Amino acid sequence: MILPIYTYGQPVLRKVAEDITPDYPELDTLIQNMYETLERSEGIGLAAPQIGLPIRLVIINLDVISEDMPEYKGYIHTFINAHIVEYDETEKDSSEEGCLSLPGLHEKVVRPRRIRVQYLDEKFEPHDEWVDGYLARVMQHEFDHLEGQVFTDHLTGLRKTMVKGKLNGLLKGDFRCSYKVKVRR
Ligand code: NI
Numbered sequence: 394m395i396l397p398i399y400t401y402g403q404p405v406l407r408k409v410a411e412d413i414t415p416d417y418p419e420l421d422t423l424i425q426n427m428y429e430t431l432e433r434s435e436g437i438g439l440a441a442p443q444i445g446l447p448i449r450l451v452i453i454n455l456d457v458i459s460e461d462m463p464e465y466k467g468y469i470h471t472f473i474n475a476h477i478v479e480y481d482e483t484e485k486d487s488s489e490e491g492c493l494s495l496p497g498l499h500e501k502v503v504r505p506r507r508i509r510v511q512y513l514d515e516k517f518e519p520h521d522e523w524v525d526g527y528l529a530r531v532m533q534h535e536f537d538h539l540e541g542q543v544f545t546d547h548l549t550g551l552r553k554t555m556v557k558g559k560l561n562g563l564l565k566g567d568f569r570c571s572y573k574v575k576v577r578r
Pocket of ligand 1: 491492493494534535538
């Protein structure tokens with residue numbers, strides 16, 4: 394089932410999301426629905442708050458960009474109770490990001506190149522890994538959603554000022570996109 398994507402201004406996007414337990418109701422169906430929703434909206438990652446649920450659940454599909462980045466061929470993963478536990482601040486880079494909850498906005502964001510993450514996979518097996526490169530960027534973007542943050546929060550100075558008008562437009566529902574959304578009314 395395709396779920397509506399909650400857009401900028403929805404309070405759930407500003408909540409710190411909670412860990413879940415294996416008995417969370419209909420978790421498999423929820424994850425399946427999130428993959429269908431991600432595919433329909435042609436995104437590479439989706440966090441549960443973006444479909445209105447303040448829980449620490451994220452899916453990432455980098456297989457869809459593997460023509461450009463072959464190292465991510467087959468990379469489709471679910472992250473439960475995901476947390477970033479360490480940032481390697483020694484090296485940062487800047488790259489353009491967008492977000493299904495902020496349709497029409499694309500801005501360069503500076504982020505550390507390497508992070509340490511802890512999460513459970515779909516079988517609730519624990520993982521603790523250092524991740525780098527493009528995956529580290531996507532994880533930071535998605536896991537930020539679990540902390541009530543969106544990518545424009547990282548902008549500074551002139552860029553921050555420049556996006557204000559667009560963010561106000563999103564609040565008013567003044568945008569177009571090709572997938573189903575839920576705007577705050
Ligand atoms: Ni996003």
